[in-house]
Amino acid sequence: MLRKVILSVLGVALIVGAFFFAKYLVDNKNKPKPVIPKVVKTVLVDTVENTTVPIVISANGNLTAKQRVELYSEVQGIFKTGSKLFKPGQKFNKGESLIRLDASEYYASVQSAKSNLYNSIAAIMPDLRLDFPDVFPKWQSYLNGFDLNKSTPKLPEISNEKENYFITGRGIVSSYYNVKNLEQRLTKYRITAPFTGILTEALVTEGTLVRNGQKLGEFINPSVYEMEVAISKSFADILKEGESVSLTSLDNTKIYNGKVSRVNGSIDATTQTITVYIEVKHDDLKEGMYLEANLNAEKVENAIEIDRNLLLDSQEIYVVRDSLLDVIPVKPAHFSNESVVLKDIPNGTIILRKPVPGAYAGMHVKAAKNNTTTNDSIQ
Incomplete structure (x- = not known):
């Protein structure tokens, strides 16, 4: 009996619960959907x-001195101390001695050859007076002006064939050119600055033995620099010499004005680029500096x-x-x-x-x- 009562109560509770659940579903069916906001960027x-x-081409590269000389010795000798030290950073004016080698022994051989030439000419003077009286004065004048301590003067101009045979047959001409050759080599014992510049590399010191063919150092002109850059071949017919170029350093703190000094006439077969050389002058620039260049190629x-x-x-x-x-x-x-x-x-x-x-x-x-x-x- 109790069991039937419990089942009846559960059945009634289930029916009531189903009624309220159905009512909830009906009430929420007509509820409007939420509006999603529209996002506009x-x-x-x-x-x-x-x-x-204007089309600006960017390129970069390192500065190198436009005037650069690699110093080599063509003779052998002891490096003599000069008025200035042969050290990197040392400045030299044009014409100053960069290097002087001891040439005392070679100088003596040059003087000996000049003396022999003088003696050879003096020995033919009596014959010239008798056989060629018309040319004797110019040879006498040559001997009077001959100075062993100065460069050998040029031989008098030979005026006729007989005189030529006579002078050449006595070995005068060959002796003269032998002396000039020795004098020319004597100048190689002293290397002078070809321009005002600075020594950037020194491989020898005073007192050392310098050998023939030995590299001595490098000398540059620090006032003018060039930068080599590679540009696409498509601009080969546009870039011209004299075009202005803006150069900037890595930190973009300074801007330098340069110009296109040369454009290579051939294209690199590997990279299909053309080499352009940019010239720039400024007191702050140093060799080896890395700069970026902006070249005005054309206008669109x-x-x-x-x-x-x-x-x-x-x-x-x-x-x-x-x-x-x-x-x-x-x-x-x-x-x-x-x-x-x-x-x-x-x-x-x-x-x-x-x-x-x-x-x-x-x-x-x-x-x-x-x-x-x-x-x-x-x-």
Whole structure:
């Protein structure tokens, strides 16, 4: 009996519970769905105004002295101490002695050869007086002006064939050129500065034995430098000598003005580039400095320059039309590391100034009224 009562109570409770659950479902069926807010990105835009855009080619390289001399010895001797030390950083004026080698022994042989020449000419003077009285005065004058302590003067000009045979037959001409050869070699014991400059490398010191063919050091002119850069072959017919170049240091703190001094006439077959030499002058510059050059190659008419990241792989860019993004095809005229030059985009076209993450054609956007960063606004 008790069991039937319990089952009846449970049945009634189940029916009541089912009634209230059904009522809850009916009440919530007509409840409106939640409205999902629409996200509109705020973007930075620019209005196209076509102008003439100069194409600037960026290149970099190290400075080298335009005037550089590698010093080598052509003779052998002891390095003698001079008025200035032969050390890196030492300055020399044009014509000053860079290096002097002991030439006392060789100098004696030169003087001996000059004396023999003098004696040979003196020995033929009696014959000249008798057989060639008309040429005797000029040879007498030559002997009077002959000074063993000075460079050997040029022989008198031979006026006729008989005189030529006579002078040549006595060995005068061969002796003269032998002396001049020795004198020329004597000058190699002293190396002078070909221009005002500075010694950048010294491989020998005073008192050491210098051998024939030995490298002694390097001497440069620190007032004029050149930088060698490699430019794409597409600019081979555009770059010309005399073009102005802006050079900047690594820290971008200083700008130097240079010019294109030379353009190589051949193209590197491996890299397909052409070598350009840029000349620059400034007191702050040193050999070996690393600089970046900006060369004005050409000018593109009816074009604009934008961030390279704004150009899509399909050669298109995003534009804004009625608060929607769209794409238009473009004609790239020049690429640089950070920008691209585009031609023939209609004036007044509204384009993006900065890339928009996740952008697609048909995307709703809002043009920013200032240069604030891109953000999301909820409408």
